[in-house]
Amino acid sequence: MPVWNFVWRSAYHDSVTLMRLTRDMEAVPGVARAAAMMGTPQNRALLADAGLLTEGSPDTAPADLLIAVAADDEMAARGAEAAALGALRSRPAEPRPGLPGAAARRPRTLASALRALPDASLALISVPGLYAAAEAMKALRAGLHVMLFSDNVPLEAEIELKRLALSRGLVVMGPDCGTALIDGVPLGFANAVPRGRIGIAAASGTGLQEVSTLVARYGEGISHGIGVGGRDLSDAVGGLMMSRALALLAEDPATEVICVIGKPPGAAVAARLTSEAERLAKPCIMHFVGSGQGSLEDCARAAVARARKEGPLVTEFTLPAPEIDQLVAEAGRGLGPGPRFVRGVYCGGTLAWEARSILAAALPDVAPDVTTGAGANRVVDLGEDIFTVGRPHPMIDGTVRREWIVRETSDPGAAVLLLDVILGYGAHPDPAGELVPAIERARAQRPGLAVVASVVGTEADPQGRAAQVAKLAAHGVIVMPSNAQAARLAVRLARPTSG
Amino acid sequence: VVARGLLAGPPQVISAGLELFAATLASLDVPVIHVDWRPAGDGDPRLARLLAELSDDLIQELLEEVARHLPSIPRR
Numbered sequence: 001m002p003v004w005n006f007v008w009r010s011a012y013h014d015s016v017t018l019m020r021l022t023r024d025m026e027a028v029p030g031v032a033r034a035a036a037m038m039g040t041p042q043n044r045a046l047l048a049d050a051g052l053l054t055e056g057s058p059d060t061a062p063a064d065l066l067i068a069v070a071a072d073d074e075m076a077a078r079g080a081e082a083a084a085l086g087a088l089r090s091r092p093a094e095p096r097p098g099l100p101g102a103a104a105r106r107p108r109t110l111a112s113a114l115r116a117l118p119d120a121s122l123a124l125i126s127v128p129g130l131y132a133a134a135e136a137m138k139a140l141r142a143g144l145h146v147m148l149f150s151d152n153v154p155l156e157a158e159i160e161l162k163r164l165a166l167s168r169g170l171v172v173m174g175p176d177c178g179t180a181l182i183d184g185v186p187l188g189f190a191n192a193v194p195r196g197r198i199g200i201a202a203a204s205g206t207g208l209q210e211v212s213t214l215v216a217r218y219g220e221g222i223s224h225g226i227g228v229g230g231r232d233l234s235d236a237v238g239g240l241m242m243s244r245a246l247a248l249l250a251e252d253p254a255t256e257v258i259c260v261i262g263k264p265p266g267a268a269v270a271a272r273l274t275s276e277a278e279r280l281a282k283p284c285i286m287h288f289v290g291s292g293q294g295s296l297e298d299c300a301r302a303a304v305a306r307a308r309k310e311g312p313l314v315t316e317f318t319l320p321a322p323e324i325d326q327l328v329a330e331a332g333r334g335l336g337p338g339p340r341f342v343r344g345v346y347c348g349g350t351l352a353w354e355a356r357s358i359l360a361a362a363l364p365d366v367a368p369d370v371t372t373g374a375g376a377n378r379v380v381d382l383g384e385d386i387f388t389v390g391r392p393h394p395m396i397d398g399t400v401r402r403e404w405i406v407r408e409t410s411d412p413g414a415a416v417l418l419l420d421v422i423l424g425y426g427a428h429p430d431p432a433g434e435l436v437p438a439i440e441r442a443r444a445q446r447p448g449l450a451v452v453a454s455v456v457g458t459e460a461d462p463q464g465r466a467a468q469v470a471k472l473a474a475h476g477v478i479v480m481p482s483n484a485q486a487a488r489l490a491v492r493l494a495r496p497t498s499g
Numbered sequence: 500v501v502a503r504g505l506l507a508g509p510p511q512v513i514s515a516g517l518e519l520f521a522a523t524l525a526s527l528d529v530p531v532i533h534v535d536w537r538p539a540g541d542g543d544p545r546l547a548r549l550l551a552e553l554s555d556d557l558i559q560e561l562l563e564e565v566a567r568h569l570p571s572i573p574r575r
Contacts, residue, residue, distance in 0.1 A: 012537035014517055014518065015517070016519060061543070062543070063538045107532060107534050108534065108535045108563075109534065109564075110534060111560045112560055113532040113534045114513065116532050117511060117513060117530060120511045120512065120530075120532070121507075121511050122505075122510040122511070122513070123513045124513070125514075126514070127515055127516040127536050127538075128538075130538075130544045130547075131544060133548075134544075135515055144513065145505050149516065171505045182505065182509070183506060183510070185510055185512075185524070186527070187510075187524075248504070252506050396519070425523045426517075426519055426520060
């Protein structure tokens with residue numbers, strides 16, 4: 001099918017707006033595929049890979065908007081471009097009513113925003129990774145703490161920012177920090193959890209979400225959740241912000257128990273963190289996802305038990321064994337005698353790693369990471385940097401995830417589809433509903449497919465956890481109480497005769 | 500200037516990037532300002548970096564505004 005490229009010079013828009021333009025363009029009759037991306041070299045490469053870059057496509061600067069349309073004819077392609085323009089025009093030019101500053105002209109720089117909100121204490125930065133470090137630097141110089149949501153920020157820039165922050169008594173949460181809860185305020189993707197006495201320091205956004213929502217489900221609450229970014233615990237960054245977060249929670253009067261979560265740290269960082277945690281005057285529970293020991297759920301349970309001065313409850317499944325056996329028997333009924341592979345299609349990075357490590361401990365041929373997909377049993381994390389360049393995170397828009405669900409279940413051996421569904425502020429308004437069409441397509445091509453999921457969230461979240469669970473259950477999805485339990489059930493389905 | 504501690508009270512937020520984050524905070528009555536951010540100098544990251552090094556807010560803002568209207572800087 002022929003492809004057309006259009007360029008709008010100096011027309012910057014964020015990835016969520018671009019996603020909307022893409023959707024509107026693809027709704028135009030005669031249009032097969034469309035994309036709207038900023039004209040960076042990375043995005044041009046993505047478009048070329050997708051067969052959406054024409055040979056004579058004009059050069060673009062990163063602030064130019066590049067529109068690509070595969071359509072029946074030029075009239076349809078031009079119609080798509082017009083639809084994109086229409087979508088931009090219909091966008092509210094001013095902030096929504098209720099957004100402070102709505103009456104005034106919107107500030108275009110951090111410096112003028114600071115004049116409009118002189119008591120500002122924190123900058124939440126989610127601009128494209130290419131520019132994010134520069135904005136974070138400006139915020140630190142202005143005396144603001146920084147939450148750096150952006151990913152694709154160079155490692156050297158992260159180290160420089162964190163050193164500068166420490167020298168000024170400031171904190172940098174991130175880069176690639178998806179979640180924080182500061183004094184009850186949810187930043188980025190966070191859940192509506194009650195205030196309480198458990199403090200979390202996390203090098204993992206979805207890990208923080210899983211632990212904080214489970215703590216809430218067990219009847220306790222969160223004092224603060226400090227994110228530090230996934231790379232903080234590497235020996236290169238040296239756990240600079242994790243140490244700072246631990247010290248802050250140790251001093252915080254509302255915090256009685258501290259949880260530290262992340263992926264396994266570098267050797268030097270691990271040794272230092274352990275000795276720091278031992279010196280704390282408060283109980284500190286550490287959990288490193290993928291270390292082969294425990295789960296995020298165990299970490300949440302242990303924190304609650306310490307706060308209540310009880311012994312921790314460690315359990316493989318919350319449901320009694322006969323009910324699990326029955327679930328396995330029922331879900332496995334449609335599966336044939338051949339190989340049974342588990343395919344995890346995730347949007348939460350830490351949850352993907354946790355699922356991968358549970359599969360790897362029990363099944364053969366599990367892919368070694370969560371991006372390449374080389375392995376009969378595998379988990380892919382679509383929130384990884386390589387999948388999010390120029391695109392919204394899969395927690396905001398599930399388009400890429402729906403494609404992967406269909407792709408991963410097209411393999412004749414695919415028997416169990418494993419999913420995470422993440423609720424909360426900033427996430428899609430109906431993440432379960434958004435996945436249903438892909439689940440149905442997967443079932444159509446692979447009859448008997450078992451679908452297992454966990455839903456990270458609380459009843460107080462904008463999406464409401466019970467309603468989301470019910471929607472999945474109505475489409476035959478087995479919803480487990482935690483990600484770890486979902487992965488363990490997937491193992492049972494793949495190996496029905498064991499354990 | 501002594502920075503306020505991160506946990507010294509609910510944050511007041513300046514948000515740059517995804518507007519949905521600012522909208523969420525506003526809906527929860529958290530003081531927030533959303534910056535209508537766009538890349539300076541036609542998106543040249545080197546220029547953005549140089550501008551970030553400037554310490555004078557007003558000069559920085561003025562230069563960013565100028566840079567935003569510059570045509571693309573020729574690249575190698």
